[in-house]
Amino acid sequence: MAWEFYRALIARLVLRPAPVPLLGSFSSLAQNFTMEKYVEKTLACLPANMSLTTATRTLVGIGGYIQHLVAHSPPIPPLTTTHTLLKEGEGFVQPLINPRPVYLFATPTHTLLKFGKHLESVLVSSSLQTIALAAIFIAVFAHLVIGYLTQVRYPPNLPRVREPAGATRFSLKTRWDYYTDCKSLYKEAYETYSKHGKTCLLPGLGFRNEVIIPGASLRWYTSQPDHVLSSYEAFIELNQAVYTTGDANVIRNPWQAKLVRTQMLSLIEPIVADLNDELKISIDEKFGMDEEEWRELDLYEMVRIVIAQGSSRFTVGIPLCRDETYLKRTIDYIDNTINGGVFIGILPRPIRPLFGSLFRIITHLHLRSIRNSLSPLFHARLPLLQTPPGPDEPLDHLQMMLRYAAANCPSELNLTNFTARLSVSNSGSFHQASMAITNTLFNILDSDAEYSTINALREEAVAALNEHNGVWTKATAAQMTKMDSVCRETLRLHAFANRAVFKRVVADSLVTEDGITLPKGAMLSLLAQPAQTDPEVFDAPMTFDPFRFSRAREAITDDSNLPSSPHPIVPDSEKASSNGPPPHPPGKLPLISTSAINLPFAHGRHACPGRFIVDFEMKIMLAYLLMHYDIVVVKRDKPWREWAAEASMLVKGGKVSVRRRGTME
Known part of the structure; x- marks a missing residue:
């Protein structure tokens, strides 16, 4: 019986009846509207047809009511009619000719009529694919309307890049440029506004708009208190942390990051010694020890797992840093955090909880696996809190977090909270360091023919290590x-983010230095x-x-050893126009320095506290690879990097061939 039913149903779907024409008016349609002719389609796709049928009946009802109003309204007065003005007091008033001007609904009525006919034809004669396309169209239309109505409103005196003066919104072309030609869009904003000390507005992901602060206002910008401009709320928005971190409070109150600045940096050298050991072990294992055969590998994927193991040495220590399940999860x-920031961030705010729930489920699955791996170590460390720190106390981030939580926030001394905090901390150290090292290696290989980069770096590394x-x-x-310069030059050109020092307005009516009032939420x-x-x-500037x-x-060193000269040598990094950002003083040349023209690690009191460890990670790994391996690029047609909207991404599939070197001479 079931087979006969489905066979008959398929036959009906294939041999569709001719479309039933709509009647002449909405009023007659409202009287003759029945659901019988939709039975076959309802059997084929019940949820879709019920939704579309409800929408059609609603439109029919509205259209019939408007048709009734139009039919019984007074005639529309001609434009040439002369009206008698009635005197009232000292002035004149025009008598009300048409107290109910329902003729204004005539155009919407015709539009509803056409739309109703279209829905009717879809329900009667369309296939399931057409119904699906109609549903997608309605979803996209709702997405655009909701996004437009719920976006943050900015004052008209805030200039919009590529829009005429006084514009209050971006054109579709400018928004499209954000996705297809963001590099030139940013350059235009910088040349037109930022270099001249002016605040401007750029389109961003989805319906978000981005206020761009000029470099000349950097001191004012970074001096604003957290209750006015919040870095934490900005990262919650950018990463959609409510859905992708497991607990947004680990970003709102990131005490685990503050420990890096206050405690880990004072123990940097023993931590670096452990980091050096772990990176060597991981590199030897992943890159191989064969001195005869070349081995081809995906550079970014290999660097990422090496950095994950090395970074985990100073976050959780041995043996967990070598647990492949923990590292992979x-x-x-x-990856889920990055993807969630994009796919949820592109949606209007009211719709985000619906799709964010999917990412929240994935996040909890990852965190559960990480928690299972962390659990034995976490519970083994708890008894150490009963005694003062001793010489055998582990020197890793986890132990510092345990001590801090026990003394300052005992309610957070639990496995779930620690799993979320460690995972958020790893997001920066794993991802940013992996991208930076991979980009640097590609730049070293590409520039070697012109600058003999590899030999220069090898010689410098051997000399420095021998001396110490x-x-x-x-x-x-x-x-x-020289190694520092290569890393700094790479991040100058190829940092992951092409904007920096993110903040969100959390107070009302913040006024910029150039007089722009910014709304809360900007x-x-x-x-x-x-x-x-x-x-x-x-x-x-565009040459590596x-x-x-x-x-x-x-x-600078040579100048300090010479008598004063009337024409001192000025490095190119110290040049600047009077309208541009301030130049580097000599002490701002190293990789870990920050300024308005060196922003990979942000700037100010919220600059990346882990940049000192990243500095060691990059130099240790690059020096070891160059000293102990020959590396050549596997030729490819595509570039190594490309802009994906505003992010500078490594193109997948960037491969190199490696072979272990003999003893360094």
């Missing part, structure tokens, strides 16, 4: 000025990539010059 968690007995210390890293940032490639600040900053430091 943490990487999956980070093979031990990585602050002095060892500081001595590698997202603020500085343009990083255009400032870091300003031709008035850097010579050949591996030793740009090391030469500048050498020039």
